[in-house]
Amino acid sequence: MNKKIGLSIAIIIAALIVPVCFHSAVHAGPIKLSYANFPPAPTFPCVQMERWKTEVEKRTNGKVVINTFPGGTLLGAKNMMDGVIMGQADIGCLCMAYQPGRFSVTNATSLPLGLPNAEVSSQVLWELYKAYKPKAFDKVKVLTMFTTAPSNIMSKKPVRSLQDLKGLNLRASGGAAQILKAWGANQVGMPMSATPEALQKGVVEGLFSSLEVLKDFKFAEMCRYVTMTDTVIYPFAVVMNKSAWNALPDGVKKVMGDLAAEQCKWTGTYMDNHVNESLAWSKKNHNLEVIQLPESDQTVMKQQLAPLVTDWKTKAKEKGLPADAIVNDIKKFKKQFGG
Ligand code: DTR
Numbered sequence: 001m002n003k004k005i006g007l008s009i010a011i012i013i014a015a016l017i018v019p020v021c022f023h024s025a026v027h028a029g030p031i032k033l034s035y036a037n038f039p040p041a042p043t044f045p046c047v048q049m050e051r052w053k054t055e056v057e058k059r060t061n062g063k064v065v066i067n068t069f070p071g072g073t074l075l076g077a078k079n080m081m082d083g084v085i086m087g088q089a090d091i092g093c094l095c096m097a098y099q100p101g102r103f104s105v106t107n108a109t110s111l112p113l114g115l116p117n118a119e120v121s122s123q124v125l126w127e128l129y130k131a132y133k134p135k136a137f138d139k140v141k142v143l144t145m146f147t148t149a150p151s152n153i154m155s156k157k158p159v160r161s162l163q164d165l166k167g168l169n170l171r172a173s174g175g176a177a178q179i180l181k182a183w184g185a186n187q188v189g190m191p192m193s194a195t196p197e198a199l200q201k202g203v204v205e206g207l208f209s210s211l212e213v214l215k216d217f218k219f220a221e222m223c224r225y226v227t228m229t230d231t232v233i234y235p236f237a238v239v240m241n242k243s244a245w246n247a248l249p250d251g252v253k254k255v256m257g258d259l260a261a262e263q264c265k266w267t268g269t270y271m272d273n274h275v276n277e278s279l280a281w282s283k284k285n286h287n288l289e290v291i292q293l294p295e296s297d298q299t300v301m302k303q304q305l306a307p308l309v310t311d312w313k314t315k316a317k318e319k320g321l322p323a324d325a326i327v328n329d330i331k332k333f334k335k336q337f338g339g
Contacts, residue, residue, distance in 0.1 A: 030065040036074035036089035043216045046070040048267040059255045077191035090244040097174025105134040110175025112305040120339035121233045122146040122268030127333045141245035144260045146267035147233040148210035154223040155206030162297040172208040182304045212274045220282035227291045
C-alpha cells in the first residue's frame with residue numbers, strides 16, 4: 001500500500017473512532033451540573049449551596065459534580081428563575097420576595113404571622129410548598145426551600161421610636177417592603193446584592209433584613225444601630241431545570257430528593273446561629289447598639305400590620321387562590337414545628 005493511501009485510511013479510521021471514544025468518555029465521566037447564586041460567596045444562600053454540593057457529591061460517590069457560581073457570575077437575583085427554566089444554569093437559588101407577584105403562595109410566609117426563627121420558618125415554607133405545589137414552580141424541579149431569620153432594622157442613625165422611622169429611606173423587598181410602608185418608612189426596593197452600593201452612596205440610610213448581613217456584607221461598618229422588630233422572614237427556593245432533572249439517573253434523583261427537607265432545616269439552623277455570631281461580631285468590632293422600641297410603639301406597630309394579612313387574602317382570592325387555607329396552614333405548620 002502506498003504511503004498516501006495508508007495515511008488517508010488512518011485518518012478515516014481516526015475520524016470514526018475518536019468521536020465514539022469521546023462520546024463514551026462523556027457518558028462514563030461524572031454528571032456535571034452548574035449551580036448559580038446571586039449574592040457573594042460568604043453569604044448564607046451560598047454557604048447552604050456549598051453544603052448541598054458537598055453532600056450530593058459525597059452521597060452519589062462522585063457520580064455527580066456540582067460547579068457553583070456565587071456572586072451573580074452565572075445568573076443574577078432577578079433572572080434566576082427564568083435563567084434556570086431556559087437552561088442557562090442547571091440549578092439556581094432565588095429569593096422569592098424579589099418577584100412578589102410571581103410566587104404568591106410561598107410568599108405568604110412573608111406575611112406578619114409571627115414566624116419566630118429561620119429553623120421553624122424554613123420548615124413551614126417547605127411544608128407549605130409540598131401541600132400546595134404552586135403553579136409558579138411547574139416548569140422546574142424544586143430541590144429545597146429555606147428562609148432567613150426574622151427581619152430587623154439596621155440603620156446609620158438610631159431608630160429609637162416609631163416616629164424615627166417616618167420617612168426614613170430603608171431598603172427592603174416583597175413582604176418586608178409592605179411592612180416598612182405600614183410603619184411609615186420610605187421603603188426602597190432592590191435585591192440584597194445591590195444594597196452595599198446603595199448604602200455607600202446614601203441612596204438608603206439602612207435596611208430591613210435578617211441580621212447575619214451585618215457581618216457577611218460588613219454592613220455593621222456603616223450601620224451602627226439595630227432596632228429589634230423580629231418580624232418578617234424572606235423565603236428562598238432552589239430550583240433545577242426540568243430537562244436536566246429528567247436526565248438524572250434514579251439513584252441521583254433519590255439522593256437529591258432525600259436531601260430536600262434535611263437541607264431546609266440545616267440552612268434554617270445555620271442562619272439562626274449565624275445571626276447570633278454576626279451580632280456578637282458587630283458589637284465587638286463596630287460597637288453596634290441594639291435598640292428595643294418602647295412597648296407602646298410596639299403595640300401600635302403590631303396593629304398597623306394587621307391589615308396586611310386581610311389585603312393579601314383579598315388579592316390572593318382574586319387570583320383564585322385558597323387564601324384562608326394558606327394562612328391557616330402557615331399557622332398550623334408553625335405550631336407543628338414548635339413556633
Ligand atoms: N432578607 C432578604 C434576603 C437576604 C437575607 N440575607 C441575605 C444574604 C444574601 C442575599 C439575600 C439575603 C433581603 O433582604 O434581600
